[in-house]
Amino acid sequence: MxxxxxxxxxxxxxxxxxxxxxxxxxxxxxxxxxxxxxxxxxxxxxxxxxxxxxxxxxxxxxxxxxxxxxxxxxxxxxxxxxxxxxxxxxxxxxxxxxxxxxxxxxxxxxxxxxxxxxxxxxxxxxxxxxxxxxxxxxxxxxxxxxxxxxxxxxxxxxxxxxxxxxxxxxxxxxxxxxxxxxxxxxxxxxxxxxxxxxxxxxxxxxxxxxxxxxxxxxxxGNEAFLSLPAFRVHSPFEFLLFALLGVLIGASGVLFGKVLYTVEDLCDRVWRGPEWLRPAVGGLLLGALLLVLPQMYGVGYPIFDRAVSGGYAIGFLLLLMIGKMLATSLTIGIGGSGGVFAPSLFIGAMGGTAFGMLAQDLLPGMGLSPGAYGLIGMGAAFAGATRAPITGVIVLFELTGQYSIILPMMLALVVATLVSRTISKGTIYTTKLRRRGIDLESRHLRGRLPDRTAGTIMEALPEKLSTDTTFREASEALAHSSDAVLPVVDAEGRYQGCVTAHTVAEALEGEEYPEGEIGALAEPVPTVRSTMPLLDTLEVLVEAEGTGLPVLGPEGGEPVGWISHQALLESMHTTATLR
Missing domain, CATH: 1.10.3080.10 (Clc chloride channel)
Known part of the structure; x- marks a missing residue:
């Protein structure tokens, strides 16, 4: 209570x-x-x-x-x-x-x-x-x-x-x-x-x-979380390498998310037993992977230290990077419980150190430090996976206690974030929700519009005008319409489009009521279908004349309802009240 x-x-x-x-x-x-x-x-x-x-x-x-x-x-x-x-x-x-x-x-x-x-x-x-x-x-x-x-x-x-x-x-x-x-x-x-x-x-x-x-x-205790070698930039040219590192490791962060959900989908398709037994049976498969690559056991922080200190060759670093993607994905896929933040750092550390060692071999006179590239790679992979560059910079600074990484880290993380936005719709966190039909990333655009479709809030169709309706009858009907737009149907009741008060007003210019029928003014309007999310519906309504539109069925065809700005506002008000 x-x-x-x-x-x-x-x-x-x-x-x-x-x-x-x-x-x-x-x-x-x-x-x-x-x-x-x-x-x-x-x-x-x-x-x-x-x-x-x-x-x-x-x-x-x-x-x-x-x-x-x-x-x-x-x-x-x-x-x-x-x-x-x-x-x-x-x-x-x-x-x-x-x-x-x-x-x-x-x-x-x-x-x-x-x-x-x-x-x-x-x-x-x-x-x-x-x-x-x-x-x-x-x-x-x-x-x-x-x-x-x-x-x-x-x-x-x-x-x-x-x-x-x-x-x-x-x-x-x-x-x-x-x-x-x-x-x-x-x-x-x-x-x-x-x-x-x-x-x-x-x-x-x-x-x-x-x-x-x-x-x-x-x-x-108050020790830095990771004990990593001292770092400094030896040449301004290195910033080009840091930007390239951001591109490559940022893409690897996105790849991690793809592998994670691909493996999870595969586990869902294969498993047919009770969910409570899934971690145990799947654990045998995870154990077999650990038998081949025991460095994947647990979080793996000791591997971080050894990798950035030069303890592994380039080939083995790349093996550890790929192995972590698979091991983490399998752990989650079999129903395990744990985070993907540390695995993304692990992937970045392995890939970044391998990049630094390769750059050192190709540019031996620059005095490059491969461990520094591993450190920056940690943040780049995190930014690529989560698109949270501010958090990435702060986290890496605090985990290592090294202020000298800030400028290279900021460059690499911004580049990694841009790469992530370019090649992927969601982050490693929001993709899980997107797969359930929940799009949090558009929430700042839709304000308090609920995650619903046009069909869930549509109203009954207003009075329909037939194609043979006279201009006088049409103008009177539109004058009483709250949305200044009405649907038009032919003699067989088939939908022909809509006519707006603005269109009729233009036709009446210079004449009290011209000869002819309203069907000549019916025109197609922007399409709203019953399955369309409310955010997309709002965008269509904003571009349309009047304040309402017919709602078509999932496959198009005849109108099944009507939606207006007022209905959207009411749904927003209801959502705000329930929150």
């Missing part, structure tokens, strides 16, 4: 009340991130015998040395037997990479997220990552923090607009604490979750992020 007055009034209506809730959510997100990382650590120890198996790829499980590497085949399957039924029974939305669900909840559900999602997501993702799932932990911590913010917002009876902000506070706090990145958290929440900026929302998100970071640092 909502908190009683007067505290409830203060929390719901005052800016200071929102800040107090943001502070509280930051505390919860900070401790949630600590608990989540502990869960991953314990799951890793249980299933692999190592805190992070990627640091010692190919090693045997110390509890079962006789199995050698073959335990890798069983670990994901055993974990799947546990988290598969857990997710299916209590929180199906905890399956997958998490961020799209939070984006949808904020944009279309007023910030409402089931409270049990926090616990189920934490357990499922920890088991998945700890047993070898090749996914990241940022997606889960975003969903965990967001569910916490939603739960407390609903408990205190916040209006929907503030509830959304509190969800973003939880997401920002989770990112900030788990990556020791108090700047990245707010920008991630504003650019990807809220997709808008207001001073009040930004202040609340920053407060939650700082609070969560302080708690995270107190427990987990």
């Amino acid at each position: 909502p908190v009683r007055r007067p505290i409830a009034v203060w929390l719901r209506e005052r800016g200071s009340g929102l800040m107090a809730l943001a502070l509280f959510i930051g505390v919860g997100a900070g401790f949630g991130a600590i608990a989540f990382r502990w869960l991953i650590r314990q799951a890793g120890l249980l299933f692999s015998g190592h805190i992070d198996y990627a640091a010692t790829p190919g090693a045997a499980h110390p509890w079962f040395p006789g199995l050698g590497m073959w335990f890798l085949v069983l670990a994901p399957a055993v974990a799947g037997l546990v988290y598969g039924p857990l997710v299916q029974r209590f929180a199906p939305e905890a399956r997958g990479h998490g961020v799209p669900e939070v984006m949808y909840a904020v944009a279309e559900r007023g910030g409402h997220i089931k409270p049990q999602v926090s616990l189920v997501k934490a357990l499922a993702s920890a088991l998945c990552i700890g047993s070898g799932g090749s996914v990241g932990r940022e997606g889960p911590i975003v969903q965990i923090g967001a569910a916490l913010g939603s739960a407390w917002g609903k408990l205190t009876g916040l209006p929907r607009q503030r509830l959304r902000v509190l969800v973003a506070c939880g997401a920002a706090g989770g990112i900030a604490a788990t990556f020791n990145a108090p700047l990245a958290g707010p920008f991630f929440a504003m650019e990807l979750i809220l997709q808008s900026f207001t001073a009040e929302a930004f202040g609340a998100v920053v407060l939650a992020s700082v609070t969560a970071s302080v708690i995270g640092r107190a427990v987990m």
Whole structure:
């Protein structure tokens, strides 16, 4: 039940009340991130015998040395037997990479997220990552923090607009604490979750992020998340290489999204059993991949360090890059739970370092640092996959602690974002929603137009004019029409087009009522079909004469209804009231 007055009034209506809730959510997100990382650590120890198996790829499980590497085949399957039924029974939305669900909840559900999602997501993702799932932990911590913010917002009876902000506070706090990145958290929440900026929302998100970071640092330390070599630009010519890197690695980020959903579709087509069993059976296939390429086990942060430090040859770096795309896609496709943020960084690090090593071989006199290109490649792949360049720059700066990367990083990320927009409609996050028929990217264009079609709000056809209607009769009918446009049918009732008040007025110039019939003035009008989204319908209405148009069936032909500006406004008002 909502908190009683007067505290409830203060929390719901005052800016200071929102800040107090943001502070509280930051505390919860900070401790949630600590608990989540502990869960991953314990799951890793249980299933692999190592805190992070990627640091010692190919090693045997110390509890079962006789199995050698073959335990890798069983670990994901055993974990799947546990988290598969857990997710299916209590929180199906905890399956997958998490961020799209939070984006949808904020944009279309007023910030409402089931409270049990926090616990189920934490357990499922920890088991998945700890047993070898090749996914990241940022997606889960975003969903965990967001569910916490939603739960407390609903408990205190916040209006929907503030509830959304509190969800973003939880997401920002989770990112900030788990990556020791108090700047990245707010920008991630504003650019990807809220997709808008207001001073009040930004202040609340920053407060939650700082609070969560302080708690995270107190427990987990204050070291940079990645230990990478020092970086500096040796020549202005290198900026051309950084731009080329942005093109290539930005395209690889888009490719990652394509592979992810292709593999997921393939898994959907092949699997015919119960969903709760899918992670276990699919885990055997994932385990076989890990047996061939054990570097794909878990998040893989130790591989980052070794790659950018020059520990791998070009060919193996490219193998790791492709392997990560496949391993992450397979983990998600079989029903695993984890994020795609860290895998996109991994892909960029491998591809960027390979690019830097190749450039070094071709331009030996420039003193290039391949690891620096791996570092910038991380941000470029993230920008290509998500189109969030601001977040990418901030995240990489905080993860590495190196200010010298800012200019090259900004160039590469902007180029990667432009490449992504050119070759792909959606991002790795929004594509998941697009496949369900939800287009969040057009939301800023449609304002509060709901995700519906013209057929769902169309009205009955107004009075039809026959082709033999006289000008006097037509002008009187149009004078009483609210839309200044009416449909015209022939003697057999077949649709011939529309006639507008403007057209009739022009015909009447100089004559009171000329001889002839109105059918001569009927003309085709822009087509609206019953299956057309309201955003597209609005664009057609804006270009048409009058304020209404006939709605044709899915295949065209005869009108099945009528739509007007007024109907669209009413649908927007209804949506705003429900939010």
